[in-house]
Amino acid sequence: MKSVDEHLAGILAAVPLLPPLEQALLEAAGGVLAERVEAPVPLPPFDNSAMDGYAVVAADVAAATEDKPVTLPVIGDIAAGDSGMSALRPGLTARIMTGAAMPAGADAVIPVEWTDGGTATVRITRSAPPGHYIRRAGEDVRAGQVVVAEGTRLGAPQLGMLAAVGRSHVLVRPRPRVVVLSTGSELRAPGTQLAPGQIWDSNSFMLTTAVMEAGAKGYRQATVGDEAEEVRTTLMDQLVRADAIITSGGVSMGARDVIKEIFERDGEIEFGKVAMRPGKPQGFGLLEGVPVFTLPGNPVSAYVSFQVFVRPALRAMQGLPPDHLPTLSAVLTEDVTSPDGLRHFLRGRLTSDRGEHSVAPAEGQGSHQLQSLSSADSLIVLPEDATRVPAGSRVDVMRLPS
Template identity: 75%
Template sequence: MRTVEEHLAEILAGVPVPEPLDLALLEAAGTVLAEPVTAPVPLPPFDNSAMDGYAVVAADIAGATDASPVELPVVGDIAAGDAGVEAITGGLAARIMTGAPLPAGADAVIPVEWTDGGVRAVRVFRAAPPGNYIRRAGEDVIAGEVVAAAGARLTAARLGMVAAVGRASVRVRPKPRVVVLSTGSELREPGSELAPGQIWDSNSFMLTAAVTEAGGVGYRQATVGDDPAEVLRTLEDVLARADAVVTSGGVSMGARDVVKEVLTGVGSVAFHKVRMRPGKPQGFGLLHGTPVFTLPGNPVSAYVSFQVFVRPALRAMQGLPPEALPTVSAVLTADLRSPAGIRHYQRGTLSETRGHPTVAPADRQGSHQLGALAGADALIVLPEDVEAVPAGAHVEVMRLPS
């Protein structure tokens, strides 16, 4: 058997990284930037008002109080996007809206709440220092500043920032298109009636959602039975619309392990036993240049295999570091045992005790027991050389996507 690291290294050496392309902003949402984005101008590009109110000279209202307000003539209105009044002099005021450019000569903005709201003349009831409620040019971003770095994922906030500096499109690494396929003649679509011996397919739904969590675009293919010709034909068909293919089922040592049967020796696809539980039977290779990940059929095995092998590969295809799930050291709340010589991924639930992470193992750890996985938020990682870990010991824990 090979180690987890050996199998992952082979995968990362084999997956291609698609060339960057230019996409319009909304099409680029969620992708990874292939180049830095810089600001061509400062933001804001001009001094502007942070409030609806009046642009004034601060010295004119230095003595304003409720008992002794200062009255100033209002020379005009300045709306956002409209220069309106370009300048004022001492002894005058201009009504100004939030975001409107500050007129030359003014050095403070008085909120309308501090006034009587006058149109031709305004009475001001509070003094204010110079700079009051003024957004200065460049106080957010200076010209030439990098506002989104290469390798950053375009989240909603970053996308807004890129739009704010005037970019209509960006150069990005595209999201990998991943087709997910479950095999097995016993599988039926959720919502259909079950005959004896049949089960509803869960893996393809789970893995398609996991692709999305990893930053890819998942496409679920309808389940395929155990007919070798049908499986091979389906795989050939989906390659036209896939940057990667993930299958589940049919990769072990059984007489009906159809994925292994039809892909052995095809392209560079090869099958191995990996020193891990769950998920010992694994396969990977390129089929007509497209990466194909063949995962076990038991639901927990398929999910753990995805997080350990497929997720890092999809990150690499997006130009990101091929990292596994984030980890934390936590105190174990119960004794655990593990077979010698394998890396064991056990489901658990993270919490905090007196400010320190703790992890409670799930009661059920069978590779077919999806209910325990659905209730878990972590995988407890027990190394190959560990056979027993007592409660109170520190263990490495992988945080599952929330």
């Protein structure tokens, strides 16, 4: 058997790095930036008001108090985007809106709450120092500053930053397009009637969602039976739209394990056993350059295999570090046992108290028991040499996506 680390290393050495594409900002969401973006101008590009209020010369209101307000003539309004008023003389004021450019000569903004709100003249009841409620040009970003670094996954804040520096398109490694396919003549789509011996397909829905949680685009393909040519034709048809393919089922030692039957004979996909539980039977290879992950059919095995092997590979395809799920240290609340020589991934429930984490194994650890997975929030990782781990021991715990 291969170790978990050996199998993952082989996958990461084989998966291709997706070529960058130029995309419009909203199309680029979730992609990984393949260029360095610098600000062509400072942000803000000009001094502007941080409040709705009145632009003033600070010296004119230095003596203003509630008892002795200062009254100034209001010579006009300055809205965001206006360019009509370019300067303000001492002894005068102008109403100014949030984001509007400060007129030359004005060096402070008095919030409207400190005034009587006048439109011809205004009574000001508090003083303000120079610079009060003014956003200075370049205080957020300097011209030429790198605002989004190459290799950054583009979320909402990053896209907002790119738009703020005037970029409509950027060069990105796009989210991988991943086709998910379940095999098995016993499988039926949810919502249909079951005949004896049949079950509803859960893996393809679970894995497609896991793909999307990992930052890729998931496409669920309808299930196919155990006829070799039908399965092969279906898979080959997906190559035109897929950056990667995930199958579940048909990779073990049974007489009708169709995925293994089809591809092992041609040597396109390598099948074997990995020293882990759940998820021992695994397969991986490239079909016409497209990575194909053949995962076990038991739902927990398929899900754990995805998090351990597929998720890091999808990240690597975008040029990101091939990280596992976020991992922390926690204290076991119960004794657990583990098979010798296998890395064991137990479903668990985390609790935290004042920064200290503890984890309880879920009831029901069978690879077919989806209920315990759906109620778990973590995977307890027991190393290959840990056969008996007592309560109170520290263990590594992988947080599952919320």
